[in-house]
Amino acid sequence: MIFVNVVKKLLKNNFEVIKFLFIFLLIVLDYLSKKIIFIAVDLNAFIYITSFFDITHIHNYGISFGLLSGLYAAWVFIIISLLITIFITFMYLQAKNNLEKWGLVFIIAGGLSNIADRAINGFVIDFIYFHYEEFYWPAFNFADIYISIGIIIIVIKILYDFQNRILNK
Numbered sequence: 001m002i003f004v005n006v007v008k009k010l011l012k013n014n015f016e017v018i019k020f021l022f023i024f025l026l027i028v029l030d031y032l033s034k035k036i037i038f039i040a041v042d043l044n045a046f047i048y049i050t051s052f053f054d055i056t057h058i059h060n061y062g063i064s065f066g067l068l069s070g071l072y073a074a075w076v077f078i079i080i081s082l083l084i085t086i087f088i089t090f091m092y093l094q095a096k097n098n099l100e101k102w103g104l105v106f107i108i109a110g111g112l113s114n115i116a117d118r119a120i121n122g123f124v125i126d127f128i129y130f131h132y133e134e135f136y137w138p139a140f141n142f143a144d145i146y147i148s149i150g151i152i153i154i155v156i157k158i159l160y161d162f163q164n165r166i167l168n169k
Contacts, residue, residue: 019105026109027116029094030142034125040126052132058139059123066138074122078115085111099157106150113143 041047041057048054062069063077085108092104117124126139 017052019101023105023109023112026106026142027113030110030113030146031116033142034127037125037127048127052130054131055130056127056129056139058129059121060125060139064138064144074118077116077169081111081115081118085115097157099160100154101154103150103157106146106153108150110143110146110148110150113146113159114141117141118142 037055037057041055043057043059046054046056060066060069061074062071068077088104088107088111092101092108095101095104116122124141125144126141126144128141128145129139130137
């Protein structure tokens with residue numbers, strides 16, 4: 001019943017419908033990219049793209065950067081991720097600023113994408129792999145990019161508000 005009320009509130013006007021459809025589009029894009037990698041790239045294989053970028057196929061059984069991998073069952077991460085995503089959805093519903101709402105939209109899309117991936121596979125597929133000489137950044141996926149974009153948008157909003165408070169003193 002709570003879910004139905006949340007969806008009704010989200011769809012109260014056309015602008016909210018656009019954001020809802022945008023979340024759906026981002027989830028589909030993430031799902032398709034992971035499906036292509038799953039089919040086309042062997043597990044733990046690397047496809048050289050440039051001197052600093054590879055496409056790979058890694059199964060992430062943990063959280064960000066593989067942390068806590070193998071320590072907990074997939075359902076534990078699914079439940080925790082769902083609770084966080086529900087909390088962020090309530091933050092979205094309470095947000096008054098459109099920039100903040102867009103940041104939360106990106107975070108929700110990324111969270112739901114990785115939750116779906118983990119629910120379907122028991123792990124998250126990571127495939128974007130950056131490196132420079134002997135320095136390697138952990139592999140990630142589009143959902144992780146969505147979350148990062150959302151966080152950047154919210155940080156920009158916070159800095160903008162902070163600057164306005166300082167200038168208006």
